[in-house]
Amino acid sequence: MSFAVAYDGKLYVGDADFKLVDQKIQIHQEFKQNLSIWMDGALKVNLYSIEYDCGVNEKWMEIINVSSRNVTINRADSLYVTVEQPYCELLYFTSGWGKEFSPACRALHDSFELRNLKGRSSADFYPWFALLDSRGHILSASVAWSGNWVFRFEKVGNGYLISGGLSDKDFEKSLKPGEMMVCPRVIIVEADNFDLDEMANKYIRWGRKYWYPSNSISRDLSVEWNHWWPYEDIDINEEIFKANVDKAAQMGIQVCTLDAGWFGPSDKYSRWYDVRGDWEMVNSVRFSSGIRALADYVHEKGLKFGIWCEIEALGEKAALRFNHPEFEARRDGKSLGYICFGNPEVQEWAFRMLDRIVTEYTCDWIKLDFNLDPGAGCNRIDHGHGEGDGLYEHYMGYYRVLARLRERHPELLIENCSSGGLRMDLGIMRNAYNTYVSDPDTPLHDLQLFWGATLILAPNVCLHWPWSHSRTDKEGKAPYPPLDLVNQRIDKAILDCYVRIGMLNWFGYSHKLAELPEYVFERLKYHVEFYSRYIKPFVAEADLYRLCGQTLREDCLPIKEGSPHLVDNTIWGKAGDRWSAFQFVMPDKNKSVLFVFRMHNSETTRRLKLKGLEPDATYVLTFNDRGERLVAKGQELMEEGLVFDYLAEENSEVVFIRKI
Template identity: 45%
Template sequence: MGEGAGYVHQMNGFAVVANDRRYSEAEGLQRVEERAVTRPDGALEIKTVFAAGVRQIRVERYTVHYPGSAVVEQWLEIVNGSEGELKLTRIDTVQGTLAPGAYTLDYFMNHANGTEFIPVTCPLEGTKVLDCTAGRSSRLMHPWLTLRGAEGGVFACSVAWSGNWILRLEPEAGSLYRLSGGLHDWEFFKVLQPGGRMESVHILYAEMAEGGLNEISIEFGRWGKQFWYPSNAITEAVPAAWNHWWPYEDSAINEDVFKSNVDAAAELGLEICTLDAGWFGEPNPECNDHLGWSENVDWYLKRGDWHKINTIRFPSGIADLSEYVHSKGMKFGIWCEIEALGVKADLAALHPEYAALRDGEQLGYVCFGNPEARQWAFETLQHLIVDYKADWLKLDFNLDPKCGCNRTDHGHGDGDGLYEHYMGYYQVLTRIRELYPEVYLENCSSGGLRIDLGLAKHTHGAFLSDPDFTRHHLQLFWGASMMLHPSACYHFTWSQTIVHYDSNVDKDPIKPDMPLHKFDYMIRANMLNSFACSYRLPELPDWAQRRLGYHIGLYKSMLRKFVGEGDMHRLTGPTLRDGTGEQWNAYFYVMKERNEAVLFIFRLDGGDDERRTFRLQGLNETSVYELMYEDGGEYGKATGLALMEEGLSFELEPEASQIVYVRRMR
């Protein structure tokens, strides 16, 4: 990356500020012990102990090297060995020095709900700080960066944390840069009593002497699939799903509407049906009409009362609905915002000790720093799984906790409430997975405002964004798949919506006179990842139902194995939801043995470039491959070398697509 070796140097450094004094290996700490163990997954875990003397602060650094992977994991455990209190105010899990040279910095901004994964590329100049202080990891920036060297090579770093985080790039003497970060020090402190200990947030990083963004994202994707993400039969299947939300929301959903969609979903070949928000609340005909904002019945104000069902809308109950879905040969999913606490919820009155408060004011969520609140959350999710036989939990979180709870009767102090909340949330998810390993946990937070490798370790897939129009979806996928394997990305095709939203461009993208290629383009864009749709299925025109059914069958029979197992290569830069960026998108999935691959091509609306040539990647140069085009086209064959050097050319109409299957002949 820089001159010479092309690597980031000394990335396993760290720094801790305790009682207003800075500690690191070079500042007051001495290395006193080191041991290495090989874990059951084959990873080498190295524990190095540093101390500032007898009965003082001790720092245990853990560094994990994964077999066959460039990805390294690091975290700290800080122990108070003294006889007095130890006040921690800054904990940098990592600290490293960049090799001299010129660097290009890549990262992703996120201004608000629906603007996830805005790419930023710039020269590394001056001091650069990437951080989040909203209390949700992806609310302002996504916890990920890459540095590309002028002479080749790439380095990536990600904070595996769902709350506030920071990564600093600061110039030092001699044209060097220091990279440091981990848990954000804004409004944070934690007091350790004698003998107390604290685990830092974990950081993942990787460096590759050759390659660029594709190579580093493939490395993280492979590592995630093999070592990091939880897996079960649902994740292995990469299923095709339906969710009721956008065309019905909370105001138009009821038992009959849901069942009619379940019938249509079964006919189409879908495999999951999820009941989103709107199922719980008071038995009142107006309850669940969130648009009406009636304080007496609005479900949003009663979040936390997950034991209640609106029996006016769902007279047979949720268990009956689940049984109906299962009788059709599909799995049942249900939405729950388990962390949220509405101001009108019975839970808020019955258990005020659960509420997160800041200076006495309600923050709108249940503080999982409280062990009693964690137990309540576990039992509530258990109820959804056991009593409703839910196979899929959509776990949402629709607020910014910022610096979090500072009440001191929860088992945490007044400076570490947000930290303890997320540690508690991870504990709840771990208990659920251990007891119900076959249940799929979907990570959602106002769409994609909490996408990070911390939750990726505890959930099975990340919902990318609330808006889902095609251009926006392609922007999301290009960015999210930088840190997540495509199979861990979950989103909807461009949805029908009950009302018009500027963020989603069009209330109903399926037009009566719609050319078939536009419909195909819209559906195929979401086959790049775990597939789902949110339509009024029984009301789709006959032609749209037939074509959707065809594509669901195509996804299941031909495409999802590539999404589930393949290495994904971006053949273009990102497109942007505002109409700028690339006007063509191409993604190439290659299976491990390089025997099979599939190419997705999309021409977006806008731009004058009617024809493009794409050079494929990741094939065996000397092998001969046959090419088959989904929409017709010249059947052909070519060597891997020719496909990678000369490429394939396409001429498409705006908002059209093509799928090409590539199979090795010899």
């Protein structure tokens, strides 16, 4: 694997245009790091590669201006590799609000680009791909970057040239003599036999062991209640929050998060979006005792207190906009709606503000959101960055603020969110403990998300609630169909199915806990205990296997271009799989748990072949709902499988598997 750098308008490629002047190899017990140093007349490139014991390769480079003049960097590809295969197919995911992890498959007959230009890493596409060839080999890569990125697949001779990393569109960075640019890291994984689970588990094991930060809350997977969907913005107040905290404590929930609606002017009808930035102000009409008193109340109940903040944002009516016009990100004189972290003064202000919020309100959890597309970013020249690298410097600055916040408050849980899942990448996950996967959480959408997200991220860093009670307006409209457990009677088995979907990852609720009928309250309480006692260890530690194709929302059809045929039909069929099954297997293969979901418009019977077990070992299987026990060899379970012919539509089963 090589690299490429364009500067002063010309592209230069690794060993073709640079000279290798030094190489340093450090061998550790669990990984090997290679540093190769390349020079040309103007630049020094430190090319880093780390080969991990779990089959993952991490690559990045530092570009240093060693000349006596300014050099303008136009492109920087940490990934630059040739694949000598005449036919390949590309798997990737498109995105959008409420459309996260929509699948796409393309036969690469010609050159093709995946590129995100909205300024948030997963606003259009996810910064990930899997390239499959006719031998069954998979080459996958993901850019650890929260801004704009690119992957290029250029048809060259009898194969493909794959390059990418930081997007070069509308980007340039001027380096003065002696200055250095650090490029985004690219994570590379390979697998065989068209085995997406093998590929995904390499990402998962590596992330848990080497990448994701960890503290006591993240290790515990503390169950959360967040008021946002049923009590959005103007509907939340001190009394409502406290009433739900009381019920959360009785239910066994561990964290209560105060989402948007707490800050800004003391006005019952002020809108959160308009006053983002005024974090020092508390809406005392809604919270007359203040936020610290509310946090104290939560803590007195034995729970942890969380709070929402959009520290990057700048609302149109925010006092911050008028008090600090020098903070504002602008492009060609037009406001972009956020403050530019490429400005060191903004970084310092943001850190101090976050530190103040966490300290004064004794927060255990902070949800950091970002609800706009920066595009190419700020091009003001009075922030310390140039006209062409404002977005790059914004994210480098944001990462620095998150790192400082983690250092100051190591037990604070930092949640990443961006209009749901529109800035979800390995770059942000270096400094966040979990990430919110999507705003909507209807059952089919939940299953679609989990199937796709865990190809890249571990289940224990994916936060998503089971189907929530989204708020309806005066006209009865909601952002997505709500699950109203207060007024609608629901069959127990169907409720179990919906809730169990949320147990596949980091779990919580967004419902009107204080208004639930007693039978619903008791059932949700049961599921909190079930998840905490039996499921958490699997979400936190286990490998994950997909036993069905990807379930898709009813409005989502897979994109198929160029007549792909290698794995297309086994993954999606024509419109997604209406059975969904995920098997968690502990690393020692002694324990496993299987979740099975039969959704509507599905066939009545499905045979599921298990994975990841020891062929010669004997396992006892306990069917949680059906109450059956079964003893079988691992080989039998993996070759012949289990037949599920007793589940009604929108019903589920949980099977515990233990080696004896």
